[in-house]
Amino acid sequence: MIHNDTIDRQLNHRTIRAFKDEPLTKDELTTLYQVASQTPTSNFFQQFSIMHVTDPQVRAQIRDIAKQKYVGANGDLLIFIVDLYRNQQIRQQLGNNDGRLHTMDVFMQAVEDTTLAVQNVLVAAESMGLGGVILGSIKNDPVKLIKVLGLPKMTMPWLGLQLGHPDQEPQLKPRLPLDLVAFEDHYPKGFKLDQFKDYDSRVTQYYDLRDTNKRIDSFTHQINGAKLNDQMSQRDDINEALFNQGLAMG
Ligand SMILES: Cc1cc2nc3c(=O)[nH]c(=O)nc-3n(C[C@H](O)[C@H](O)[C@H](O)COP(=O)(O)O)c2cc1C
Numbered sequence: 001m002i003h004n005d006t007i008d009r010q011l012n013h014r015t016i017r018a019f020k021d022e023p024l025t026k027d028e029l030t031t032l033y034q035v036a037s038q039t040p041t042s043n044f045f046q047q048f049s050i051m052h053v054t055d056p057q058v059r060a061q062i063r064d065i066a067k068q069k070y071v072g073a074n075g076d077l078l079i080f081i082v083d084l085y086r087n088q089q090i091r092q093q094l095g096n097n098d099g100r101l102h103t104m105d106v107f108m109q110a111v112e113d114t115t116l117a118v119q120n121v122l123v124a125a126e127s128m129g130l131g132g133v134i135l136g137s138i139k140n141d142p143v144k145l146i147k148v149l150g151l152p153k154m155t156m157p158w159l160g161l162q163l164g165h166p167d168q169e170p171q172l173k174p175r176l177p178l179d180l181v182a183f184e185d186h187y188p189k190g191f192k193l194d195q196f197k198d199y200d201s202r203v204t205q206y207y208d209l210r211d212t213n214k215r216i217d218s219f220t221h222q223i224n225g226a227k228l229n230d231q232m233s234q235r236d237d238i239n240e241a242l243f244n245q246g247l248a249m250g
Pocket residue numbers: 013014015016017068133134135136137138159172173
């Protein structure tokens with residue numbers, strides 16, 4: 001196993017959800033924006049934007065949507081936006097039509113750009129001694145979120161990233177063993193529950209020993225549980241939101 005500063009920091013990654021009352025400096029924010037913007041980008045389309053949400057009322061509305069009490073409570077809140085609007089404007093002003101901008105393919109490229117930028121910023125933030133949590137929960141009510149953020153068509157708020165100076169020290173969350181996720185040439189079909197036994201007991205131990213929200217839980221139990229059960233929620237409004245925004249239409 002190779003070790004260097006970058007790898008050791010990545011292997012030590014823990015999501016941070018509580019932050020000290022010490023906002024990011026302008027210099028820190030600008031650095032993180034610069035890192036985001038230098039992230040690899042599919043086709044060089046550069047199809048994402050970032051919104052720094054500082055208005056306490058807007059943060060409270062996002063918290064209501066996310067239904068997680070720490071969202072927008074402290075730390076700096078960045079919303080990463082899948083953004084095809086800017087490129088639509090360019091094409092329109094050059095007298096062209098929208099071409100492939102409304103297709104699922106180009107939308108997915110924008111999703112890829114946006115998601116990579118989020119992770120790149122998180123890694124950079126962690127290297128600066130900061131911590132953060134990626135927030136998919138902002139999309140619990142996508143139609144409402146678009147309104148709250150005042151976004152135009154051809155954009156879609158995708159992930160939140162809340163950053164700050166850590167005010168907690170969570171334990172490292174164990175991941176699946178490599179033989180279940182990394183394969184050589186051949187995909188091993190037919191996973192058996194037995195193969196997850198050791199990992200399940202490591203996860204159970206993690207939940208039992210961690211400082212906050214201790215519980216009895218395992219990986220296979222979570223996969224078999226409520227989060228993936230067949231229940232409709234407002235998260236499923238994503239199709240309606242995408243349609244309204246003119247995105248991913250075929
Ligand atoms: C795309 C994505 C969305 C996530 N959304 C949330 C979220 O809405 N709320 C939250 O508390 N954590 C969220 N997380 C963080 C995960 O819960 C966390 O990464 C996972 O439990 C593993 O823990 P670790 O990051 O501390 O190793 C998200 C992570 C990813 C990659």
